[in-house]
Amino acid sequence: MKAKYLNELKDVLNDYRASQKDMQEIISDYDQLYEDALASGKTDDEVWQMLGTPREAADELIDTLQRRKEKNIKTKIITVMPFISLIVFFVLGFYKDMWHPGWLVFLSIPMTAILLQARLKDGIVALMPFLSIIVFLILGWGFNLWHVGWMVFLSIPVVAILLNTKLKDIPVAISPFVAVVAFIILGFQYNLWNPGWLVFLIIPMLGILHEKNIMKLIVYELSFALAIGFYLYMGYVEGSWEYGGIGFLLPVSMGLIFGDVKFQIGNISVEERKKAITMIGVVIIAIGLFLALGFGLSGWAWAWQVFLLIPVVAIILFDKVRLTALMPFLAVIIFFSVGYFFDMFHISWLAFLLIPITAIIENA
Amino acid sequence: MNTQFKKGILEMCILSIISKKDMYGFEVIDSLSKEIDVNENTVYPILRRLTGQGLFETYIEQTNVGAPRKYYRMTEHGKKKLYEYESEWRSFLGGVFRLLGGNINES
Numbered sequence: 105m106k107a108k109y110l111n112e113l114k115d116v117l118n119d120y121r122a123s124q125k126d127m128q129e130i131i132s133d134y135d136q137l138y139e140d141a142l143a144s145g146k147t148d149d150e151v152w153q154m155l156g157t158p159r160e161a162a163d164e165l166i167d168t169l170q171r172r173k174e175k176n177i178k179t180k181i182i183t184v185m186p187f188i189s190l191i192v193f194f195v196l197g198f199y200k201d202m203w204h205p206g207w208l209v210f211l212s213i214p215m216t217a218i219l220l221q222a223r224l225k226d227g228i229v230a231l232m233p234f235l236s237i238i239v240f241l242i243l244g245w246g247f248n249l250w251h252v253g254w255m256v257f258l259s260i261p262v263v264a265i266l267l268n269t270k271l272k273d274i275p276v277a278i279s280p281f282v283a284v285v286a287f288i289i290l291g292f293q294y295n296l297w298n299p300g301w302l303v304f305l306i307i308p309m310l311g312i313l314h315e316k317n318i319m320k321l322i323v324y325e326l327s328f329a330l331a332i333g334f335y336l337y338m339g340y341v342e343g344s345w346e347y348g349g350i351g352f353l354l355p356v357s358m359g360l361i362f363g364d365v366k367f368q369i370g371n372i373s374v375e376e377r378k379k380a381i382t383m384i385g386v387v388i389i390a391i392g393l394f395l396a397l398g399f400g401l402s403g404w405a406w407a408w409q410v411f412l413l414i415p416v417v418a419i420i421l422f423d424k425v426r427l428t429a430l431m432p433f434l435a436v437i438i439f440f441s442v443g444y445f446f447d448m449f450h451i452s453w454l455a456f457l458l459i460p461i462t463a464i465i466e467n468a
Numbered sequence: 469m470n471t472q473f474k475k476g477i478l479e480m481c482i483l484s485i486i487s488k489k490d491m492y493g494f495e496v497i498d499s500l501s502k503e504i505d506v507n508e509n510t511v512y513p514i515l516r517r518l519t520g521q522g523l524f525e526t527y528i529e530q531t532n533v534g535a536p537r538k539y540y541r542m543t544e545h546g547k548k549k550l551y552e553y554e555s556e557w558r559s560f561l562g563g564v565f566r567l568l569g570g571n572i573n574e575s
Contacts, residue, residue, distance in 0.1 A: 130516075132538075133493060137512060139534055140494030154497065156509030164513040168520055 105148035106138045112158035122169045178220040185216045214432040225267050232260045233415055240408055255285055257411035279307045302332055327355040379421045386417045406444050409437050431462040479514055483550040492537040523549050
């Protein structure tokens with residue numbers, strides 16, 4: 105536990121660009137504090153509470169740090185990327201008349217910065233919006249798969265969950281996204297909107313697997329299985345889906361009997377729960393809005409931008425609100441909207457210059 | 469209570485206890501938390517900040533068990549600062565107690 109604490113602290117200090125001297129000194133001091141606290145009889149949990157989480161500790165230390173100035177090869181590559189992208193863009197445009205989709209090279213500006221500066225896990229999460237956009241546009245322009253293609257945006261939250269969630273919580277955490285994909289495929293491909301919606305029941309059914317009381321777990325799962333069986337029987341055999349819905353009173357009754365109709369993943373604070381609910385709300389709104397714009401205005405080609413709301417809201421909720429972090433998404437929206445609606449891809453790429461400009465202004 | 473105000477008081481308390489005797493990091497946290505309700509994770513950053521301002525100097529001392537420890541010792545500059553803080557604090561408290569209709573010594 106001590107090694108974990110010190111490693112995490114080192115990572116956060118590294119993110120804050122603390123100098124090597126400061127890092128060595130702080131890590132050595134915290135090593136000593138940790139040892140002394142353990143020797144006084146405190147448990148690891150109590151020591152963590154005493155010292156604060158590594159991030160809290162680093163936040164308190166921030167004004168005592170001497171920041172290192174990075175003038176290495178990575179910084180140089182990031183600095184020249186806008187110019188390289190510009191040259192490639194002009195070459196593609198003037199010589200090959202590929203203004204579009206030549207503009208895609210500008211995505212390499214934020215992607216390079218992310219690849220070279222972020223830690224592996226954070227880098228993969230941050231790259232997902234860009235990779236999703238590229239895959240989506242290839243599917244759309246290349247294969248006219250605007251409609252099914254939008255589902256690649258669901259990979260953004262799924263990858264973030266896979267990389268940041270404990271192994272045992274992963275099935276529950278990604279189940280809403282798996283359910284959405286399955287539901288859409290069942291609906292569009294096989295016209296099985298009903299009873300396709302039943303796939304959403306995997307969310308509570310997987311959630312219940314965390315229940316430690318085996319008897320309760322079996323009763324809940326059985327009640328769901330019976331309700332689903334009854335619903336399908338009534339629908340397909342008796343032709344009465346609406347009466348089949350009565351079967352779902354069974355798991356609800358079980359919830360009332362056991363006194364926990366609400367399902368909870370782990371012990372999370374009220375604040376975290378509010379954030380989680382907001383995130384789920386945003387995902388639902390984004391999907392709803394996308395489908396509405398897609399079906400209502402045939403806007404499959406551009407409505408995908410509503411999915412950028414998901415990472416934007418996630419950054420606002422879970423990270424410090426910094427325009428630098430939000431700018432890649434805003435730049436993509438400005439770039440694509442101006443390019444698509446006004447056929448000005450040759451000018452709209454300028455939106456990507458907002459990314460380094462914002463970073464310079466905000467971090468100066 | 470205002471966080472900055474609390475940190476200011478905490479700085480004065482840390483200066484005060486180290487003026488009496490050289491101490492190592494955990495000893496400072498332990499001594500403070502026995503007397504006042506303190507957010508323990510703010511103590512080391514304050515120690516580091518005050519050391520950076522030249523109010524403390526540090527030295528390493530071998531221990532019988534485990535790794536050598538870093539001790540904090542008050543400098544002359546630290547003593548002057550503590551005197552200033554204490555004077556300001558006593559004057560401030562005196563004013564507060566007069567307003568509340570009590571006496572500083574009654575507490």
